[in-house]
Amino acid sequence: MEKLKQTVIYPEYKQNGARTIDFEGWELPVRFSTINDEHEATRLRAGLFDVSHMGKIKISGPKSLEFLQQMTTNDLSKLTQSKAQYTVMCYENGGTVDDLIIYMVADFEYVLVVNAANTIKDYKWLNQNNKYDFQQVQIEIVTHHYVQLALQGPNAERILQKLTKTNLQELRFFECKHGIDFLGMGTPAMISRTGYTGEDGFEIYIHPQEGRNLWKKLLQLGMEEGIQPIGLGARDTLRLEAGLPLYGQELSKEITPMEANLNFVVKLDKGVDFIGRKTLTEQKMQGPQRKIVGIEMIEKGIPRHGCNVLIDNSIIGYVTSGTHSPTLKKSIGMALLDSQYSSTGMEVKVQIRNRVCNAIVVPLPFYPI
Known part of the structure; x- marks a missing residue:
């Protein structure tokens, strides 16, 4: 081991x-x-x-900005050394490679703070899509720095x-x-x-x-x-409680940032054909078919990841995260539901083991931030 x-x-x-x-x-x-x-x-x-376990990947070189603009959904040209930027890397189908924060630590030098479990995957993804030579873009894992x-x-x-x-x-x-x-x-x-x-x-x-x-x-x-x-x-x-996504639950290779309510970090008009842009543009125009929503339990029971959400005995989605909220003293969760059932106030049922429990769709976040 x-x-x-x-x-x-x-x-x-x-x-x-x-x-x-x-x-x-x-x-x-x-x-x-x-x-x-x-x-x-x-x-x-x-x-x-x-x-400290969060992954850190350094991207440097004279073409580092152009490279990262192609790899991420937000507009990195707006980033300065006095700001941090939350963004997403996507696959061509719009699914999420990872969500991350980028810092500009010097001219032509950026540090990406990524999810720990995704560090090696992200590093490989960046290298796989790097069309520049070593003099133009360097990619290095610097977690232990x-x-x-x-x-x-x-x-x-x-x-x-x-x-x-x-x-x-x-x-x-x-x-x-x-x-x-x-x-x-x-x-x-x-x-x-x-x-x-x-x-x-x-x-x-x-x-x-x-x-x-x-x-x-x-x-x-x-x-x-x-x-x-x-x-x-x-x-x-x-x-x-703050309605913040966790990779592997509210975000994954099957879940796009549009479905996860991260439209604000998807800059379709930044003038770069970034990876996933075509699918995300279609989702913005047509609306995503699924959406991450908040749910609050009406009956006793804690919704857990993977629990089915139903209306009239038909599965309309599943719970992505759930807990008993220490602040609100209620059982809450986030769920990926068919968009037609994602309206606030929609009454749904959650399959918790062998029980079907009443719940209601509520706005995110649960706790004001």
């Missing part, structure tokens, strides 16, 4: 009492206390996540501000800053006002040699603000 990979932070969160699991070949914390407690801490105070921490919650700014003289109030949503000096640390960091929880917060990218020190400092300096380390369990319930 292949040994599980560990992030630089691993020794620290083991000391913090983490219960770890195998997540796509990484030994990562599923929880430190309880999922509900960690969820509440992030919603009301602050949560610290180690997300960074420790990536996410500090999320209403107290996140106050905590992080204790570590830097940079005015964090000036940093807006999806903006980033490079070369941030943290007190007592030898190497500068990059921070972005991004996250995966529906709360205000930051993602911090720093050299691995400073990673454990930063983790400890944030937990120490955030004690007054009620900071807690957070595992994968609460990360999932937080993103689900």
Whole structure:
């Protein structure tokens, strides 16, 4: 059996009492206390996540912009070194290769932050479609060049501000800053006002040699603000309440960004015939035949991935993600439904094991972000 990979932070969160699991070949914390407690801490105070397992792929060279414009749906020509860009890579049929965030770290140099499970697949996909020579475009996996921490919650700014003289109030949503000096640390960091929880917060990218020190400092300096380390369990319930997609559930090679309500990152008019554009154009004009929606259970029962959704005993789709919402105290889920049944207020049934339970289609997100 292949040994599980560990992030630089691993020794620290083991000391913090983490219960770890195998997540796509990484030994990562599923929880430190309880999922509900960690969820509440992030919603009301602050949560610290180690997300260093997220894949990082560097694209550089004089043709890197042209190459990435062909590979992604958003308009990368709008990106500057002070911003982050959420985007999608698609197959020719419009299905999703991955969703990702792109940073411009220097002229003709970009870092793609991708889903951990997709890192090798994405790397191969990029290489397979790279028509430029090595002098024009270079592609390199740089996951281990960074420790990536996410500090999320209403107290996140106050905590992080204790570590830097940079005015964090000036940093807006999806903006980033490079070369941030943290007190007592030898190497500068990059921070972005991004996250995966529906709360205000930051993602911090720093050299691995400073990673454990930063983790400890944030937990120490955030004690007054009620900071807690957070595992994968609460990360999932937080993103689900916020209606944020997870690759392999709301996005996949069979599910297009149009079906997943990601129209806002599909720039059909950017002047580039990117991969998947033809299918996505047709879906925009005709409307997708399926759509990701929110569902709320009326009867007792938690919808789980793969549960069928029915109307009049006919299957109209399936649940992509589901949980009992710690914030709303209700069972909620996201589902991929035939578009004709995707209207808010539509009454449906969810097959949960051997029971058929009443539910209703509701707007996304469940939790205001």
